[in-house]
Amino acid sequence: MIQLKTPRLFIQPLTKTQQELYLANNGSLEKELGLNYTPKKINEDLEDSLKNFFLPLITKHPQHHLFYTLWAMVLKEEQTLVGDLCFKGPPDDDGKVEIGYGTYDGFQKQGLMTEAVAGLVHWCQQQSRIKTLTAETEASNEASEKVLIRNHFTLDCQTRDNSWWIRKVSE
Template structure:
């Protein structure tokens, strides 16, 4: 998801809305919104320039304090020209922003990277184009966006939503704009950019379903890896993430993270949960490192940071009580990792057979 997708979404919007440019946009509401069609179009332009400003200005704690004034846009065509211009600005900013840059966005984790801002922009453009088209009475078949854009938005911003066979209908349903057979109406919704967790020399970058699918199929997941990566365990874990997404049971904050080294932006391994906490509040973790990154303490830092995030989550919501890990008896380096992270051995014989081949460890976050 990048500048090309932003440009494609804006071009789709312009092509649709120019067919109704001579209509009354101020006198009718946009779809189910309280805004008029004119206000909604201005909102699209405002979002595009705001996202460009956040990325270009590297804002980290709040919105960059500026906005555009469209008081002199007398005609609907003038507003569309502003959308075209702000779309071009965001496209350029996304293309030139380094991958590791993050900027402030209030939901859900107080930041987004260039891919996140691109995805949010595409969503805003597609959805509000639909709202305006509905408000001015265009037939629904006239403003169906490209399938690939809808799939990308769903996989990146709605990882908790089962995708289904109709991406556009699913996106409309997920944002309270339509109905889907067998699914309850949506009255409140939020999108979800991947969680990033700082861990000293590395950053744990959450893997969204689109990246997970690419990793599982032999790709890089959009990351630059050190030689030898990603390893097979990472690909297997990514496949499980995507399967959970397709089944509608994926919970992104309890998913998979790629370990990215700060000094050079290269991925060195992966770490993650095997799913959301069970009824007892226990969640299992697993991890692996590319061979060339082993023995340097990266995973100790990463697991410690992940445990810290889970402990904070336990204080705030109480849905997780302990972390659980199993380690092969022959894997002494991995045993050292969990021990240094504060895990305690709870079983000497975990696994199948009379004498299990693994040790089991647990880290209690609260009693």
């Protein structure tokens, strides 16, 4: 089992079954992981992506499991889920892969996502297939932009509504 460690967090990719428990959103995932349950609201877009993109693709392409699942963020001190990260598919032929992330209500503005993204970047630097990370933010989401800036992403392109960020992790 892969488990990334940062000063305050454990970060681990969920299995297909654990991702299904995540969607149930009733404490069954926390029970499976031996964690304390804190109610959370699952974003509609994330729920749709899990049901219609990630879960079917984990089944179809199990060799790419790590790129079609949520990576759960566990706050060590409280033994509770505080957010999640994901890849939006495996690296392309150029080694580019997009990340997404979200912090649960009640755990925002504590630097947890900055720390989690740093942990994920570090893991990516150890993967020979990954050369570049990208991320998309809504133009109005300053907190998300700060997470990326603090992790040495640079603005790649921007429209009125969205910004795209990029970070080299290896040559």
